Amino acid sequence: MSETVIRTRALRKDFDIRVRAGRLRRERRTVNAVAGVDLTVERGEMIGYIGPNGAGKSTTLKMLTGVLTPSSGDVRVCGLVPVDQRTRLSLRIGVVFGQRSQLWWDLPLRDSFDLLRHVYRVPPGEHAARLRRCRDLLDLDAFLDTPVRQLSLGQRMRGELTAALLHGPEVLFLDEPTIGLDVVSKQAVREFLSELGRVGDTTLVLTTHDLADIQRLCRRLVVIDHGRVVHDGTIEQLHARYGSRRTVVVDLDEPLAEPPEVPGAPVLQTEADGRRIVYSLESATAGDLLRRLAGLGTLRDIAIVEPDIEDVVAALYRAPDGAPVGG
Numbered sequence: 001m002s003e004t005v006i007r008t009r010a011l012r013k014d015f016d017i018r019v020r021a022g023r024l025r026r027e028r029r030t031v032n033a034v035a036g037v038d039l040t041v042e043r044g045e046m047i048g049y050i051g052p053n054g055a056g057k058s059t060t061l062k063m064l065t066g067v068l069t070p071s072s073g074d075v076r077v078c079g080l081v082p083v084d085q086r087t088r089l090s091l092r093i094g095v096v097f098g099q100r101s102q103l104w105w106d107l108p109l110r111d112s113f114d115l116l117r118h119v120y121r122v123p124p125g126e127h128a129a130r131l132r133r134c135r136d137l138l139d140l141d142a143f144l145d146t147p148v149r150q151l152s153l154g155q156r157m158r159g160e161l162t163a164a165l166l167h168g169p170e171v172l173f174l175d176e177p178t179i180g181l182d183v184v185s186k187q188a189v190r191e192f193l194s195e196l197g198r199v200g201d202t203t204l205v206l207t208t209h210d211l212a213d214i215q216r217l218c219r220r221l222v223v224i225d226h227g228r229v230v231h232d233g234t235i236e237q238l239h240a241r242y243g244s245r246r247t248v249v250v251d252l253d254e255p256l257a258e259p260p261e262v263p264g265a266p267v268l269q270t271e272a273d274g275r276r277i278v279y280s281l282e283s284a285t286a287g288d289l290l291r292r293l294a295g296l297g298t299l300r301d302i303a304i305v306e307p308d309i310e311d312v313v314a315a316l317y318r319a320p321d322g323a324p325v326g327g
């Protein structure tokens with residue numbers, strides 16, 4: 001049976017700021033950073049929370065974790081009101097915010113983990129088992145005895161993830177966990193999180209600008225723009241909603257006078273001096289296209305290309321508030 005672990009209703013955060021209005025004058029202005037977000041997340045879900053710069057992602061996460069008080073609306077995480085019950089909540093959630101560290105800068109990583117065991121009062125057996133798992137999956141052993149300030153960004157991030165998980169949180173909030181990481185660390189972090197997803201008892205809220213993270217890890221994608229949710233559903237639903245099409249790239253040995261017409265699959269472009277034709281699969285299937293092209297003596301190769309999530313999301317960010325884009 002599903003169980004709701006995060007629930008927000010009409011959640012808002014407004015910031016009053018002062019902006020220059022002329023050489024000496026300053027004006028007060030209100031920024032609606034989060035402008036009425038309704039979000040329900042069930043236990044074990046892994047959601048990607050994405051949006052362009054300044055969309056309100058970090059502000060939402062800060063309200064969910066009790067760092068910021070909402071201007072209005074309701075928020076509950078694990079049944080608790082984050083700001084009012086922040087200490088109790090901290091035992092049940094794990095947080096990795098790129099800019100902020102929970103490790104002790106001058107201590108070896110191993111000592112930070114040990115201190116966290118005391119902070120969270122984790123029984124030694126449980127702590128050891130979780131640490132063992134993180135050491136194996138995140139390859140920590142080579143730098144466990146290195147002071148945190150000497151770690152590379154990728155090593156530190158693997159340490160931060162471990163630190164966030166040692167008390168066995170029910171919900172993990174990750175703000176840009178792979179930003180700036182080298183390929184190996186990025187892969188280690190993604191594999192680790194996807195393993196966490198397979199086990200299925202940790203709920204994950206992930207904000208990132210790297211859509212490959214989302215594609216690897218999250219079935220559900222919540223897109224926020226100007227403080228409002230503009231999409232909440234699977235990646236496939238996003239493609240369907242915005243009319244993303246698969247394309248078929250056809251390579252020929254010799255160019256044809258005219259690209260063959262295929263009903264339901266318009267030609268998007270021809271390339272390589274007419275030796276490559278790119279079709280868009282609208283109402284036609286890949287099978288229809290193959291049958292139509294099979295008799296061509298000059299056919300060399302065919303590749304089906306899935307729609308690119310980057311393209312849809314870029315179009316979504318460019319669209320005026322919540323307006324449909326494309327197809």
Ligand SMILES: Nc1ncnc2c1ncn2[C@@H]1O[C@H](COP(=O)(O)OP(=O)(O)OP(=O)(O)O)[C@@H](O)[C@H]1O
Nearest residue numbers: 015017031033051052053054055056057058059060
């Ligand atoms: N403490 C603050 N005081 C005033 N304005 C703020 C404050 N924090 C955030 N904002 C504003 O609120 C809006 C949302 O910011 P937020 O950091 O939540 O966006 P974001 O989606 O996390 O962006 P990014 O992808 O750049 O991290 C922005 O316009 C930002 O300038």
